[in-house]
Each structure stands twice: as C-alpha cells, then as structure tokens.
Amino acid sequence: MNILILGSGGREHAFTLKLSQSEKINQLFVAPGNAGTAQIAQNIAINPTDFNAVKDTVLNNNIQMVVVGPEAPLVAGVHDFFLADADLKNIPVIGPKKDGALLEGSKDFSKNFMEKHNIPTARYQSFTQENLIEGYAFLETLKAPYVLKADGLAAGKGVLILDSLEEAKKELKEMVSNQKFGEASSTVVIEEFLDGIELSVFVLTDGKNYKILPSAKDYKRIGEGDKGLNTGGMGAISPVPFATEDFLQKVEERIVKPTVDGLQKDGIDYRGFIFIGLMNVDGNPQVIEYNVRMGDPETEVVLPRIASDLLDLFEGVAHQTLAEKSFSINPKTATTVMLVSGGYPEGYEKGKVMTGVEKVTDSIVYHAGTTLKDDQIVTSGGRVMAITSFGDTIEEALKTSYTSIDHIHFDKMNYRKDIGFDLV
Numbered sequence: 571m572n573i574l575i576l577g578s579g580g581r582e583h584a585f586t587l588k589l590s591q592s593e594k595i596n597q598l599f600v601a602p603g604n605a606g607t608a609q610i611a612q613n614i615a616i617n618p619t620d621f622n623a624v625k626d627t628v629l630n631n632n633i634q635m636v637v638v639g640p641e642a643p644l645v646a647g648v649h650d651f652f653l654a655d656a657d658l659k660n661i662p663v664i665g666p667k668k669d670g671a672l673l674e675g676s677k678d679f680s681k682n683f684m685e686k687h688n689i690p691t692a693r694y695q696s697f698t699q700e701n702l703i704e705g706y707a708f709l710e711t712l713k714a715p716y717v718l719k720a721d722g723l724a725a726g727k728g729v730l731i732l733d734s735l736e737e738a739k740k741e742l743k744e745m746v747s748n749q750k751f752g753e754a755s756s757t758v759v760i761e762e763f764l765d766g767i768e769l770s771v772f773v774l775t776d777g778k779n780y781k782i783l784p785s786a787k788d789y790k791r792i793g794e795g796d797k798g799l800n801t802g803g804m805g806a807i808s809p810v811p812f813a814t815e816d817f818l819q820k821v822e823e824r825i826v827k828p829t830v831d832g833l834q835k836d837g838i839d840y841r842g843f844i845f846i847g848l849m850n851v852d853g854n855p856q857v858i859e860y861n862v863r864m865g866d867p868e869t870e871v872v873l874p875r876i877a878s879d880l881l882d883l884f885e886g887v888a889h890q891t892l893a894e895k896s897f898s899i900n901p902k903t904a905t906t907v908m909l910v911s912g913g914y915p916e917g918y919e920k921g922k923v924m925t926g927v928e929k930v931t932d933s934i935v936y937h938a939g940t941t942l943k944d945d946q947i948v949t950s951g952g953r954v955m956a957i958t959s960f961g962d963t964i965e966e967a968l969k970t971s972y973t974s975i976d977h978i979h980f981d982k983m984n985y986r987k988d989i990g991f992d993l994v
C-alpha cells in the first residue's frame with residue numbers, strides 16, 4: 571500500500587517511522603516532510619493546505635490512504651475535498667471532515683458540544699463585540715484567575731489566563747473589539763479556571779467504535795519549572811503515573827463514550843484522532859480542549875509505545891471495522907525531550923548545521939524543524955528534534971534521552987533539562 575502523510579513536524583516523522591514498520595506498506599510519501607522523513611520516505615514539496623497539489627500527489631503516486639498530521643488541512647476541509655472529488659472519493663483520509671474538525675476549529679462549538687452531551691468541562695459563556703458588556707458582567711461572577719479563549723485557531727496563542735479582573739476586561743475588549751488574534755478572537759469563550767494537573771488522552775475512532783491509545787503528559791512552557799512563554803511542547807512522557815486505571819475508567823465513561831456517541835447523535839461521521847486535553851481536578855477528569863489530531867510532542871512517546879501495526883488500526887478507521895481490531899502496548903515508559911532553536915518561541919535563527927545526530931544509538935531521533943542542505947542536516951524551525959527513549963522508570967528513560975542529547979550540537983541549541991520534574 572502507498573500512503574501519503576501530510577505535515578512536516580516530529581509528529582509526522584513519528585507517523586512515518588511507525589508506518590514504515592508495517593509489512594503492508596509499499597511506499598511512503600510525506601508532504602512536505604523534513605530531513606528525518608527524507609531518510610525513510612519520499613518527501614514531496616507541497617503545502618498540505620493546497621488541495622489541488624495534494625490531489626496531484628495522490629494520483630501521480632498511486633496513493634491508497636492519506637494520514638493528516640496537523641489541524642489546518644482538516645479545518646480547511648481536506649477530507650471533504652476528497653469526498654467531493656470523483657477521482658479521490660474512495661481514498662480513505664485519516665482525519666475528520668470540516669464538521670468534526672470544528673471540535674478544534676471553534677472553542678464555542680466544542681464547549682456547546684460538551685454542554686449538550688453532558689461532558690464535564692469548565693463553566694463558560696461566549697461573547698462578541700455585540701455583547702461585550704455582558705462579558706464584563708460574566709467575568710464579575712467568576713473568581714481569579716480568568717480564562718479567555720479566542721474561538722478560532724490562533725496558532726496555540728489564543729488562550730489568556732489573567733490574574734486581575736481589570737486585566738481580564740481589558741483583554742476581552744482587545745480580543746473582540748480590536749481583533750487581538752485577528753478574526754479568531756471576534757468570538758471569545760470565557761471560562762472558569764480549573765485547578766489541577768493536566769494530561770492528554772488520545773482516541774482513535776471510526777465514527778462508531780473507538781480505541782483509547784496511551785495517555786501522555788506534555789511540558790508546554792519554554793522554561794524549567796514550567797516557567798515562561800508557552801511553546802508547542804518541550805517534551806512529553808507516557809504513560810502518566812497519576813492516570814491510574816480508576817482515573818482512566820472515569821475518562822472513558824464520562825468523556826470518551828459521550829464524545830463518540832455525541833458525534834454520532836449530531837450526525838458527524840468522524841474518522842480519525844481525538845486528542846482530549848484534560849485537567850485532573852481532585853481525581854475527576856474535566857475537558858480543557860479537544861484537538862482533532864495527535865499532539866506534538868505527545869505522538870513521539872505514544873506511537874513508539876504501540877507495539878503492533880498502526881496501519882491495521884488505520885484500516886479499521888477507514889473501513890469502519892475498528893471494533894474487530896486489537897493493538898498492543900509496550901508497558902515501558904517513553905520520554906521525549908525537544909531540542910529547540912535559541913530564542914524560540916520568540917524570534918530565532920534558522921539554517922544552523924547539526925552535528926552528532928548519527929552518534930545517537932540508544933534513543934529514537936524524531937526530526938521536527940530540520941531540512942537537508944548539501945547533504946547536511948540544518949535547522950529550519952523553532953522545534954528542531956525530539957529525542958525519545960524507553961526505560962523501566964521515567965528517570966531511566968530520561969537519563970538515556972539526556973545522554974543521547976550530549977552527542978548533538980547546533981549553534982544556540984536549547985532544551986529543558988527538567989522534563990518529568992513534577993512526576994519523579
């Protein structure tokens with residue numbers, strides 16, 4: 571089977587590597603990919619949101635399945651585009667259509683969905699420029715800190731958590747009246763602050779049945795001790811020690827089942843991943859957000875723990891036979907540490923030559939922001955590489971990742987030395 575993976579980050583390298591291990595794979599293509607995917611698949615230099623270019627790639631390379639990594643092509647309707655095209659309609663796309671992608675594409679939609687289907691989440695209301703005054707009044711009914719969320723996609727920057735009521739009112743006005751996050755913040759969700767620890771649960775569904783994949787914890791802040799600006803993610807660990815069987819049972823009964831059933835009841839035929847961002851509030855799970863894709867860097871610890879064929883699960887999603895499929899999980903702990911460009915998540919330089927990558931033997935090196943230049947690996951993004959290792963404990967796995975990182979160099983390389991600090 572020939573498969574096309576859309577995207578270019580560590581998540582997509584992890585998909586590519588995992589799928590490359592399937593006996594059913596003939597050729598793998600990644601668009602646009604990175605220097606890591608180039609070693610095991612053929613990169614195609616197109617933009618995943620350019621659907622006509624995706625179509626040409628699919629037809630020219632006899633692609634039989636498309637796996638969508640990031641949210642942007644899903645929210646823009648890549649799956650709908652395939653279904654509406656006579657040449658593409660029978661080629662399965664792993665990832666929801668536009669209607670399902672709204673779970674991530676609109677916070678207002680996802681909060682409404684949760685309320686309608688009794689899925690535990692923070693109390694909320696949505697506001698626009700028209701009812702700004704009511705927004706101020708709603709803020710007054712809440713306690714600090716105040717959580718404001720731009721309704722639309724805002725490159726991971728659309729959530730503000732503010733300590734004072736004055737600041738919250740000022741920012742609400744900035745968002746709805748002055749388009750602080752552009753069109754994405756013309757509607758803003760204001761919600762109650764949830765106090766607890768976060769984890770991510772990943773579900774794969776064919777629209778009727780589902781599989782719950784290993785859970786993971788991501789470290790989002792740039793600085794050690796979870797300080798400083800938010801990033802796409804600086805590291806991850808799977809499994810999560812506090813996600814006990816009892817807790818995960820609550821997640822399945824209170825959240826996963828009503829989510830999959832709710833989609834069906836609402837007539838949304840959802841085929842793909844659901845990433846549920848959860849807060850553990852005194853032992854009870856509450857949903858912070860849905861994403862309609864896998865997490866990055868969570869994928870870099872979740873997929874390597876899946877010991878069986880991932881393509882078999884994807885075929886179950888494509889043909890709605892997921893209920894007949896089974897999969898196995900490596901019980902060991904996986905950790906990943908992200909190497910980033912100095913300055914990230916603010917301004918940073920690109921094009922730095924990387925050395926020592928070939929000396930890493932005990933960890934999996936997932937490329938994220940890398941490219942090949944004259945046969946050398948050079949940096950091309952803020953998040954550059956994720957170094958994943960296994961261990962019997964979190965400490966052991968992290969020790970291996972950090973030892974591997976000692977081999978790798980590039981100018982202004984930065985990484986967090988305290989991934990897992992809160993868990994060990």
Ligand code: AMP
Nearest residue numbers: 692717729761762763764765847858859
């Ligand atoms: P989101 O983009 O919705 O995941 O929000 C980004 C981050 O803001 C989350 O990962 C949480 O750390 C935090 N956050 C979002 N909503 C809440 C909430 N209601 N209470 C506490 N923290 C939140």
Ligand code: GLY
Nearest residue numbers: 788803865866867
């Ligand atoms: N690591 C968080 C995300 O992928 O959104």
